[in-house]
Amino acid sequence: MEPHLSQVVGSKLISVAVTPNGYADAVNGGRxxxxxxxxxxxxxxxDIIEGKEKSSGVYYVQKQCSNLTEELPELTGDVQTHIPWxxxxxxxxxxxxxxxxGEEHAVTSMHKDPYENLYCVISGEKTFILLPPTDRPFIPxxxxxPATYKQKQDGxxxxxxxxxxxxxxxIPLDPLNPDxxxxxxxxxxxxxxxxxxAGEMLYLPSLWFHHVRQSHGCIAVxxxxxxxxxxxxxxxxxxxxxxxxxxxx
Numbered sequence: 661m662e663p664h665l666s667q668v669v670g671s672k673l674i675s676v677a678v679t680p681n682g683y684a685d686a687v688n689g690g691r692x693x694x695x696x697x698x699x700x701x702x703x704x705x706x707d708i709i710e711g712k713e714k715s716s717g718v719y720y721v722q723k724q725c726s727n728l729t730e731e732l733p734e735l736t737g738d739v740q741t742h743i744p745w746x747x748x749x750x751x752x753x754x755x756x757x758x759x760x761x762g763e764e765h766a767v768t769s770m771h772k773d774p775y776e777n778l779y780c781v782i783s784g785e786k787t788f789i790l791l792p793p794t795d796r797p798f799i800p801x802x803x804x805x806p807a808t809y810k811q812k813q814d815g816x817x818x819x820x821x822x823x824x825x826x827x828x829x830x831i832p833l834d835p836l837n838p839d840x841x842x843x844x845x846x847x848x849x850x851x852x853x854x855x856x857x858a859g860e861m862l863y864l865p866s867l868w869f870h871h872v873r874q875s876h877g878c879i880a881v882x883x884x885x886x887x888x889x890x891x892x893x894x895x896x897x898x899x900x901x902x903x904x905x906x907x908x909x
Contacts, residue, residue, distance in 0.1 A: 784878030
């Protein structure tokens with residue numbers, strides 16, 4: 661699909677997340693650090709991912725604001741803007757349709773979303789670590805100063821605090837190498853691991869915790885449907901409150 665992408669949207673400006681280590685929206689050095697958001701043409705991004713151009717940093721198209729329909733509407737001829745059976749089942753259309761393309765070093769740290777999520781891999785593969793909402797008592801949260809990566813002229817990255825911003829609750833634990841001395845309760849969690857390959861789809865229910873890795877140049881599209889704030893949400897809020905009482909955030 662990449663040659664087709666270049667032909668159709670090669671000159672389009674898109675939003676790209678750039679980090680020094682592949683971890684966008686993740687804990688680093690006692691900060692919750694967000695990526696540098698950079699505007700660049702699709703062709704320039706593909707040149708970097710394919711190794712035709714050298715550049716420091718890790719590049720990832722990950723802007724979660726329905727970037728498929730907002731930034732890349734030309735691709736809607738090849739990709740549906742909703743999944744009919746899911747839209748029928750939920751009685752609604754998706755809030756966002758997101759396009760993902762990046763390097764193998766781009767990793768999504770563990771988090772949860774208030775959306776019913778259908779994740780479709782078009783090329784390559786994604787590996788998910790999944791934990792149900794009922795594992796919330798075993799998953800640590802801490803509060804962090806928000807900050808952003810900024811790349812300097814010499815290519816090095818610095819971390820710049822977002823002044824006057826409230827602290828962000830985030831998960832400091834890395835499920836690939838959990839520090840059980842620091843977070844012993846995580847040993848009671850029951851993570852699932854699954855790999856979604858090209859042509860496959862994963863239904864990720866709302867409020868499930870997930871950590872995501874990918875193969876190099878993986879292309880994916882996901883559909884976010886707003887969750888229902890029903891008895892399941894109320895139950896999760898109860899679990900969340902109990903987890904705070906026993907010492908977690």
